[in-house]
Amino acid sequence: MRKRGRTSVIFFLCMAALLTGCGQKSAKEEINSIKIGVTVYDQYDTFVSQLMEHFKVYAREKSEETGIAINIEVYNASASQSAQNSQVEEMLGDGCNVICVNLVDRTEPTTIIDMAENQNVPVIFFNRELVAEDLERWNQLYYVGAKAFESGIMEGEIAADAFRKDPEADKNGDGVFQYVMLEGEAGHQDAIVRTEYAVSTIVDRGIEVEKLTYAIANWNRAQAQTKTAQIINEYGNQIELILSNNDDMALGAIDALKAAEIDREDWPVIVGIDGTDVGLEAVKSGELAGTVYNDGEGQALGMLNLAYALSMGEDISTLEMEEGKYIRLPYQKVMQTDVDEFLK
C-alpha cells in the first residue's frame, strides 16, 4: 500500500538500454534507471500542478530519447512542513538520486538540507525560493524559478497602459488610479516582490495611485472570491483596479464581481500573473486586462534536465545556470492581442 499523497510513475524502460548494458562495465552504461523524488507544497495549487504535469511529460520524453527509465515519485505535503520533511526522509530511504522540493515554508529548509547532505543526494528547490544563505549551505543545492520583480514590473506596466489608453478606467475622473491588491501567502517571495514592484511601476509611469485596501488570499481562487466580495461591499464602484499576485486570485475577484451582478462595463481593470490555462482564457475573453506568463513549462524542463544530469553524474556546467545554482526563466506579458500564442 502506498502512503497517502504519493503517486509513482515509472516511465518507459527501454529494453535496448538493458541489453546494451550487459557485459559493458563502464560506469555510465551501468546506469539504466534513475529515481527522482518530488514533493509539492500543495498539489491543488493551479500553477504548481500545471508545472508538475509538464515535468512528467518532459520526463517521459527524456526517457524515450535516452533509453534510461525515469522513475518519478510525487508527494503532496498538504501545506505541512513536518509532513514534507518526512516525505524527503522516505524518498532518501527509497534511494532517490535527486530530490526536488517545492518548500512549504521557505524559511525552514534546514532539516531537508541536513538529511540530503548526510546521504549525499542533491536537492533542487523550485518555485518557493529559500534565502540565498540557505542555498549556500552545501554545494549540491539548486533553485529553479523566476525573477519575481520582473513579473511585478510587467503587471504594473499592463495596469498603467490600461489607465492611459482607456479613459473609462478612471471611473471617477480624478486622475488617480484607486486600487485593491490581492496578495498571495504572507512571506512568499513572489507575493512580497510582486506587490511592491507592481505599484512602484505604475507610479514610475507618472500615474498617481491610491490604495483602497488589500487582502491576503493565499494564491487561492475561493479565498479571493470571498475577500473580494467583502471589498466590493465596502468600496463598490470606487474600485478602479484590482492587482492580483496571481491569476487564480484574479479569477476569484471576477467570480465575486459576477456573483454581485455588477455590469461588465462597471468592472475595474483586473490584472493577473501566471498565464495558467484558466488565466489565459480570461485574457482571451477580455475579463482580465492582461497577465504575466510565469514559465512553468520552462521551469519544469530546466528542473528535469538538471535532475537528470545530476542523477547520471553528467557535467552540469553546460546547463544555463546563474552562479552554478540558479535556473531562472524570464516572464512575458500576455495581452488579448497575443494570447493565442500562449494558448497553443
Ligand code: BGC
Ligand atoms: C505562482 C502562484 C503559485 C505560487 C505557489 C507563484 O509563483 O505565481 O500561482 O500559487 O507560486 O508557490
